Amino acid sequence: MSFDADEVRADFPILQRTVADGEPLVYLDNAATTQTPERVSTAEKSFYDEYNANVHRGIHTLSHEASVAYEDAHDRLAEFVGAEGREELIFTKNATEAVNLVAYGYGVQHLDEGDAVVTTEMEHHASLVTWQQIAEQTGADVRYVEVDDDGRLDMDHAREVIDDDVELLSVVHVSNVLGTVNPVRELADLAHDHDAAVLVDGAQSVPTRPVDVDDLGADFLAFSGHKMAGPTGIGCLYGEQELLEEMEPFLFGGEMIRHVTFDESTWNELPWKFEAGTPPIAEGIALAEAADYLDELGMDAVREHENDLAQYLLAELEDRDDVETYGPPPGVERSGLVAFNVDGVHGHDLSELLDDRGIAVRAGDHCTQPLHDVLDIPGSVRASFYAYTTREDVDALLDAIEDAAGKRDAMLASERYHDRIL
Numbered sequence: 285m286s287f288d289a290d291e292v293r294a295d296f297p298i299l300q301r302t303v304a305d306g307e308p309l310v311y312l313d314n315a316a317t318t319q320t321p322e323r324v325s326t327a328e329k330s331f332y333d334e335y336n337a338n339v340h341r342g343i344h345t346l347s348h349e350a351s352v353a354y355e356d357a358h359d360r361l362a363e364f365v366g367a368e369g370r371e372e373l374i375f376t377k378n379a380t381e382a383v384n385l386v387a388y389g390y391g392v393q394h395l396d397e398g399d400a401v402v403t404t405e406m407e408h409h410a411s412l413v414t415w416q417q418i419a420e421q422t423g424a425d426v427r428y429v430e431v432d433d434d435g436r437l438d439m440d441h442a443r444e445v446i447d448d449d450v451e452l453l454s455v456v457h458v459s460n461v462l463g464t465v466n467p468v469r470e471l472a473d474l475a476h477d478h479d480a481a482v483l484v485d486g487a488q489s490v491p492t493r494p495v496d497v498d499d500l501g502a503d504f505l506a507f508s509g510h511k512m513a514g515p516t517g518i519g520c521l522y523g524e525q526e527l528l529e530e531m532e533p534f535l536f537g538g539e540m541i542r543h544v545t546f547d548e549s550t551w552n553e554l555p556w557k558f559e560a561g562t563p564p565i566a567e568g569i570a571l572a573e574a575a576d577y578l579d580e581l582g583m584d585a586v587r588e589h590e591n592d593l594a595q596y597l598l599a600e601l602e603d604r605d606d607v608e609t610y611g612p613p614p615g616v617e618r619s620g621l622v623a624f625n626v627d628g629v630h631g632h633d634l635s636e637l638l639d640d641r642g643i644a645v646r647a648g649d650h651c652t653q654p655l656h657d658v659l660d661i662p663g664s665v666r667a668s669f670y671a672y673t674t675r676e677d678v679d680a681l682l683d684a685i686e687d688a689a690g691k692r693d694a695m696l697a698s699e700r701y702h703d704r705i706l
């Protein structure tokens with residue numbers, strides 16, 4: 285199965301936009317947020333136009349229709365990641381909240397002085413900062429699997445730090461800076477050999493490749509709707525049902541209760557136990573539509589398209605002696621992103637120059653400051669792709685980089701840039 289990116293573009297009205305005084309938009313910031321196809325925004329609008337109502341409590345037609353659609357959306361996203369069903373699929377605000385739900389619903393109960401969480405040097409702050417805080421609260425240690433010079437995890441070091449003290453492994457499946465696809469199953473087997481639970485950060489993998497929680501060996505999987513052609517304001521936590529049954533909620537209120545007295549309360553069944561208050565109804569329905577859309581493209585085809593574009597850009601940038609790229613070397617599969625720096629051009633200045641030409645990339649630390657310390661750089665520029673990105677988009681980026689490099693001397697001379705050079 286494959287698709288033509290030019291045909292896919294027709295599904296995304298925003299890609300017809302011009303920016304920066306009439307420049308055609310070249311959107312290369314997909315690792316931050318992907319665009320949404322018209323059928324996803326239509327699904328959300330249809331909810332509001334046709335059956336907007338609160339779920340689970342109203343005894344009337346609109347509430348019934350909204351409840352059925354919202355509950356079915358849980359089944360659809362469960363199916364998308366190979367979970368058993370809605371009991372294992374909780375809607376959250378985003379991947380960050382999903383990680384925090386595991387931290388406060390599972391981590392706090394299982395971590396104590398002398399225990400350890402193992403994570404990695406390439407984690408996003410959503411995981412890294414969270415486990416740092418949980419460790420402070422519980423007295424547990426956090427151990428970081430090292431990243432080697434090729435932007436890949438040092439598996440010898442992983443085997444060293446994953447031992448019987450470890451209660452939980454929290455690992456990013458795909459790095460949002462390096463593009464590295466981590467050997468999650470191998471790491472999960474190591475963790476399970478020591479009776480540790482496994483949380484996989486799937487924010488960059490669920491949108492870009494086939495993900496099956498059983499194949500990964502994941503006990504928990506966190507991902508976000510806005511990174512998989514879905515709306516903002518919704519994410520998902522997959523959890524193995526037995527673990528979710530044992531866990532305590534960390535948000536309390538309506539929807540998540542069964543019975544409440546002045547003295548005590550009991551909890552609703554899964555997944556509603558973890559969905560306190562009025563949930564993201566429209567977003568959940570729209571996210572199910574996004575899952576349908578991506579499955580029609582084919583996640584293997586998305587994965588192949590992403591890697592092809594990344595390898596093309598990587599090869600072109602590797603030919604330049606004034607550009608440093610990060611992550612696995614050419615030929616090693618990566619997700620559809622390349623982080624890089626152009627000698628003598630500060631990342632923010634390069635982003636501005638690219639934006640002047642209609643090209644949207646991201647510059648900075650990408651919420652991975654410790655990883656940038658490991659790389660010994662203050663920041664990087666990241667170009668990231670999706671199913672609608674074309675070779676022509678990458679060529680536009682390459683031309684703009686050539687242009688920026690040509691302006692380097694002028695920029696170095698000008699006051700505006702002088703104090704911002706990398």
Ligand SMILES: Cc1ncc(COP(=O)(O)O)c(CN[C@@H]2CONC2=O)c1O
Nearest residue numbers: 315316378379380408410460487508650
């Ligand atoms: C690997 C990874 N984990 C977790 C998150 C958090 O996702 P939410 O923000 O949806 O909770 C992100 C977001 N990626 C950031 C967001 O912007 N640019 C990035 O690379 C991510 O890339």
